[in-house]
Amino acid sequence: MSVDKDDRRDLPAGRKAQLAAYVAETGQVTVGELAERFGVSIDTVRRDLDQLSADGVLVRTYGGAVSLSTISRTDRAVDQRLTLQEQEKEKIATLAAALVQDGSTIMINGGTTTLALARSLRQHRDLTVATNNLLVPAALPPSAVRDIYVFGGAVRSLTLATIGPVSFRVNGGAELDISCDLALIGVGAISADAGYTTSNLAEAAMMQEMLSRATRVAILADSSKFGRRLFAQVSELSSADYLITDTPPPADLREALTASKVELITP
Missing domain, CATH: 1.10.10.10 (Winged helix-like DNA-binding domain superfamily/Winged helix DNA-binding domain)
Incomplete structure (x- = not known):
């Protein structure tokens, strides 16, 4: 045009x-x-x-x-992925929602597990939410939210999430310093040696920055992610305070999480 x-x-x-x-x-x-x-x-x-x-x-x-x-176009892809491990994701979402305190500021990254979390915040109030997941604003219960912010950048069609800096700028161009009480991060894989990994390099960089701006970090991953390693490392196991999942992980991963002082939360 x-x-x-x-x-x-x-x-x-x-x-x-x-x-x-x-x-x-x-x-x-x-x-x-x-x-x-x-x-x-x-x-x-x-x-x-x-x-x-x-x-x-x-x-x-x-x-x-x-x-x-x-x-x-991408909603259909997300809907298809929501049907995988659907019950497991709902369990994880319920557990993750219990960590969120009313009146707090949270960051949520892209993915279907974190989308399930957003839908599970019905009982919460006065939340400030910052996300790169373009589906999260519509999924959040209106009664739960005070403010919603979406990080800018390119949109990755597979996840319908933005990829860019975890920051906002004032009109003059200066970058605002932001932080959150709790970062809720879905990852693609977890292993004892590689920690938390994902398939996309730009997503990994964005997730790393979310972790660095959070007082507490909760990793959300169903049991199909255990013992796997994907292309880009998000962080070592010790970067998280909690791992929220649907079933206890294998012994080697459990031991590594304990050594890294990560609290395991399961149903």
Whole structure:
């Protein structure tokens, strides 16, 4: 889709229609990219995106937007993965929710186990949630949440999660220092020697940063993840305070968790 100079002088409604069409075609955009393309200010683009998001035309993210077509394609993939180990994930989610205190600030990463956790916070109140999981905001019970923040960056279609810095910036460009009471992190694999690992390098880096900004860390993983190692290490076992899972792990992993002072939480 091309936008010429005459198009840029259209009424706001016309501009928003063009903007919506461009997001639908591109799939994922940033505020800065749209401001440059349409020759308007960043504040104007933000207002347009907010309105289009409220109208259900696109999904607003921190620093940009994602098209509904992108989400509909990846939602099916997420739904398919939710059917795997479904009961186990629900058990883990219930246990993880018990660690969350009312009025606290939590970070939640991408994945289907953490999505189940978000849905399990019905009894909680006054939570501040920061996440890179684009499905979490809609899954969180409205009564449980005070504020929701979504980290910006590229969107990984397999998990429908952003990959980028664990940070937010003020209008002047300065980075705000953020932290949380509890980070709830789903991982792809756990082993006694490799610790917590995942398949994507950028995801691993983002998860590492979430861990570093948390007072307490809970790793969420079902028993199918035990004794495996994936491409990128997230951290050693000792970086977590808790491992929440559905069944006790094998003896070697149990011993390594005990030596690393990780509390094992199972049903």
